[in-house]
Amino acid sequence: VKIVVCVKQVPATGAEKRYTDDYRLDRAGVEAIINPLDEYAVEQALRLVDSGAAETVTYLSMGPEQAAEALRRALAMGGDDAVLVTDPALVGADEWATARVLAAALDRLAPDVALMGMASDDGRGSLVPGAVAAKRGVPLLSYGAELTLADGKARIRRLSAAGFDWLEAPLPVVATVTDQVGEPRYASLKGIMAAKRKPLETWSLADLGLDAGGLRGAALTRVTDARAPDPKPPTERIENVPAPEAAARIADWLAARKLI
Amino acid sequence: MARDVLFLAEFTGGIATRSALELATGASELASAAGGAAVGLAYGSGAAAGAASLGAQGAARVIVLGDEDRPAITYASQAAAAVGGADALALLAPATPNGRDIAAALVGLLDLPAFGPVRAVRAVDGTIEAEQATLQGSVITTSRPADGAPTPAVVLVLPNTFTPAEGRSGTADVSRADGSESSPFASVTVAESHPADARVANLDEATVIVAGGRGVGGEAGFETLRELAEVLGGAVGASRAAADAGWIAYQLQIGQTGKVVKPQLYIAAGISGAIQHRVGMQTAENVVAINRDPDAPIGEFADLYVVGDLFQIVPALTDEIRRRKSG
Numbered sequence: 217v218k219i220v221v222c223v224k225q226v227p228a229t230g231a232e233k234r235y236t237d238d239y240r241l242d243r244a245g246v247e248a249i250i251n252p253l254d255e256y257a258v259e260q261a262l263r264l265v266d267s268g269a270a271e272t273v274t275y276l277s278m279g280p281e282q283a284a285e286a287l288r289r290a291l292a293m294g295g296d297d298a299v300l301v302t303d304p305a306l307v308g309a310d311e312w313a314t315a316r317v318l319a320a321a322l323d324r325l326a327p328d329v330a331l332m333g334m335a336s337d338d339g340r341g342s343l344v345p346g347a348v349a350a351k352r353g354v355p356l357l358s359y360g361a362e363l364t365l366a367d368g369k370a371r372i373r374r375l376s377a378a379g380f381d382w383l384e385a386p387l388p389v390v391a392t393v394t395d396q397v398g399e400p401r402y403a404s405l406k407g408i409m410a411a412k413r414k415p416l417e418t419w420s421l422a423d424l425g426l427d428a429g430g431l432r433g434a435a436l437t438r439v440t441d442a443r444a445p446d447p448k449p450p451t452e453r454i455e456n457v458p459a460p461e462a463a464a465r466i467a468d469w470l471a472a473r474k475l476i
Numbered sequence: 477m478a479r480d481v482l483f484l485a486e487f488t489g490g491i492a493t494r495s496a497l498e499l500a501t502g503a504s505e506l507a508s509a510a511g512g513a514a515v516g517l518a519y520g521s522g523a524a525a526g527a528a529s530l531g532a533q534g535a536a537r538v539i540v541l542g543d544e545d546r547p548a549i550t551y552a553s554q555a556a557a558a559v560g561g562a563d564a565l566a567l568l569a570p571a572t573p574n575g576r577d578i579a580a581a582l583v584g585l586l587d588l589p590a591f592g593p594v595r596a597v598r599a600v601d602g603t604i605e606a607e608q609a610t611l612q613g614s615v616i617t618t619s620r621p622a623d624g625a626p627t628p629a630v631v632l633v634l635p636n637t638f639t640p641a642e643g644r645s646g647t648a649d650v651s652r653a654d655g656s657e658s659s660p661f662a663s664v665t666v667a668e669s670h671p672a673d674a675r676v677a678n679l680d681e682a683t684v685i686v687a688g689g690r691g692v693g694g695e696a697g698f699e700t701l702r703e704l705a706e707v708l709g710g711a712v713g714a715s716r717a718a719a720d721a722g723w724i725a726y727q728l729q730i731g732q733t734g735k736v737v738k739p740q741l742y743i744a745a746g747i748s749g750a751i752q753h754r755v756g757m758q759t760a761e762n763v764v765a766i767n768r769d770p771d772a773p774i775g776e777f778a779d780l781y782v783v784g785d786l787f788q789i790v791p792a793l794t795d796e797i798r799r800r801k802s803g
Contacts, residue, residue, distance in 0.1 A: 229751060233611045241611070253733065311590045312583055319584075334733060338611060341571070341592050341632045346549070346580020355664045356549050356581065359573045361726075371667060374573075375727055377488070379672030383547055385664045395716075395733045396726070436589035436625040441618040445609065451775060455783035462782055463792035466764065467800060469780050473762055475684070475741045476708065476797055 217270040217365055217387070219261045220327035221295070222318060222348075223254040223277050225286035226338040233338075239439035240308050241338060243280070250286040253333035255293075255400035260363050260393045261331050262294040262401065269365040272296050274325060278306060278317050284416060291411035292403035298414065299325065303421040305428035310435035315347030317431075320424040322352060328387040329370060334359055334394045345392045355385035361396035478627045479512025481599075482559060482567040484575055485530060485538065486548065490522025494681040495570035495635060497533050502597070502638035503568050504534025509599040510565050513537065516648065517558050517567075519578075521545040524650070531646030538648040547666060548574035552581035553659035560586060561654075564628040566597070566604045571632040571736060572680065579630050581661060589621040592632030593736060595759050604629050612751050613758045634759060635680045636738040676727045677711040684710025684741045687730055687757070690717040691746020691768065691786060698724055700787065701745055704794045707801065713737065715747050731756035745786045749774025766790065 227233055228247040236242045264270040273295035277283045280302060287298040301321050309317070322330050330352075335342045349356035357363070360372030361380070370391060371384045403411070421428055428434075454465050470476045483503040485496035492500075496516070503514035513536035518527045523543040530538050541554040555578050559567060569579035571593035583590045591597070591606035598605045606619050606629075621629045679685065686705040688698055698712060705712045712728060719729040730737055732752040742760035747753060749765070749772055757763070758777065765778035766786045775781045782789060 227611075229612075233614055235615065239617065312587060315584055337732075341579070341590055342576050343580040343583055343590050343630075343632075346577055347584030347590075349660070350552070350581045350584025353660050355660050356577060357664065358549070358577055376669065376671065377678065378676040378725075378727065379670045381666050381670065382668040383664055384667040432622065432625075436587070436622050437591060437619050437629075438622045439617050439619045440605070442615050445613065445616050448777065449779070451778050451781050453781045453783065455770060455781075457784075459784065459788035459792040460796075462784055462789050463796040466780065466782060466789075466793050467796045469764075470741070470797075471800070475762060476800065 217328045218272050218274070219264065219270050219329045219331055220274045220276050220322060220325050221257050221261045221290065222330065222332045223258065223275055223286050223290050224251045224336050225249070225277065225279050225283040226251045226336055229337060235442045239442045248282065248285065250289045251333055251336045253335055253337070253395060256395050256397050257331045257333045257393050258290050258293050259400040260397045263398070264363070264365060265294070274298065274327070276318065276321055276325065277301070278309070278314060287416055288411050289403065291414045292407040293401055294407065296414065298416045299419055300416065301419045301424065305421055305431060306434050308434055310437045311341060311343045311347060312436050313431050313434040315344050315351055317424065317426065318344065319348045319351035320426055321419065322348065324424065329365070330390045331363070332390070332392045334392050345390050349390035352390065354388050354390055357383055357385055357389050357391040360391060360393045363391055363393055363397070478563045478565045479507065479510045480515050480562060480564040481507040481510065481512060482515050482517055482562060482564045482628060484567070484569045484578055485516040485518040486570070486574060487518060487520035487523040487526050487543070490526045492526055492530060494640070494678070495572065495575065496530065497640035498635065498638040499568045499570060499633060500530045500533035500535045501641045502633065504641070505638070506566060506597065506599045506604070512565065515539065515562060515564065517541055517555055519543070519548065519551040527650045528647045531648035532644050533641045534646070535648040538650050539653045540650060541653045547664045549577040549581065549664050550662045552578055552585070552661040554653040556582055556585040558653045559628065565599065567628040567630050568633050569630060571634050576632060579632055583630055587626055588628065588630050589625045590630045591619055593634045594631055595634055595637060595738070597631050597633065604631065606631055609758065612755050634736060634738045636683065672725070676725045679711055679713055679728060679730065679735045679737055682711035682737070683739050684708045685713045685737055685739045686710055686743045686745065687713035687715065687747060688718055688745050689715035689747030692718060692723065695723050697787070700790050704743070704790050707794055707797045708741070710741070715753050744774055744778070745790055747774055748772045749777065
């Protein structure tokens, strides 16, 4: 069984973020990390290799050239090799364009499982995995708290309304996992050294047989405005008062807003 | 020109989910602004029986994708057939795992522009305009479909963005969707089902949420929060720390990897307010934080910050509200 884990490079969680004049995220000078939720997908893939349920793990990313750092970081945790799809025509790619490009790269890599994190830190709708599955014509198993592989099938444990289900589909699949799969392993020094020698290929759109024109400027959407959130009224505080008085003042506050 | 507005409507046991009622109302508002009709795409157990009732929220027609209790994603090809056969401006989908699964499949199958999760959506200039909080709430963006982009635009909508219309009557015309049963998505099956805690409320339906974090200390502490939630007619939620500790079901976790909620009132007790929690509740209308720490990060986005012991303040507040209600 061959697994491809898709990883995305995102701005660091606490970093100051800005938009460019054409409303793209300005990545210059912003510390970049591997999307934290993608690390759970990496961990899940490596556990499947550890248990013997899978043989190889390849990482796939789409992004600027520096996104190779995220791939090296994943390779330091484990796995075999990596592919970066990078092309000037992909600047500002939306979810549709991203899905198209990843699907084309996955067609070429032909994994049994394309594994992704459940959401991206800088992202929006968590729509890329399902759109990739649609483009490739394979089933989608999403939001797994655990992924298992056996007998040519993949299973995920997914929360239901009150409990959980095991959802199943025949390979190949696109799957996403949550942060419940277990804490991602740390990259050891040995792992970091080994990662430097692991193969990392760079593919362009032309390598994938995709035409930039067909990607319609890499987006079916356009941002027309970006602004800071409306300033919030100052926080009112209640402190240094006994609990019954605090309770009465909270109730007054709620009543004034017709919340009780 | 495309004017109709589609919406996904999930049913369980013949009852429309809260998101279906909200989106029916929202689609109806957008459709009247655009000069078209609201059209539901219904799925889930009892969808066929319940579909017509969405007329009360303004749906003119409802297309039933299927009415079995099976994974939502298995309805994707029927949804694509229905969407492809309509000439719609937008499709509203709930920003839930099931809603996202179907929406994502539609984006891939039909090459559609996608937006969201949005906190507001408007019909303007013959297209739609979506407003969303991005980069963990630090930026509010407004977006539109690119010129010449295919329709409908797929819009993920946060819960409580629209308020379900009440007191209206109306019956929607109901029809059945076509669609291949042999699509790849239809091969997803439920291998095992483990229904559990009947007390797990549906946070998507709650307009008041009392959420607890690490400071709640254990299951007993959550009982205290549950009593407050009860007098407020709301539901209990939790931070990831509390869910990871096993004090409460993961279904009630709010945050980046749990539910994204937008209640009228959010009371955060013993929650420090990490950014991952914040992205799950930042669009709540009113936020009250109760915390022992006078400088917890949640103070930055609470409207009312109460410094003190939640084990004293929460029961006192429960009593106070109960007293005022009976008074």
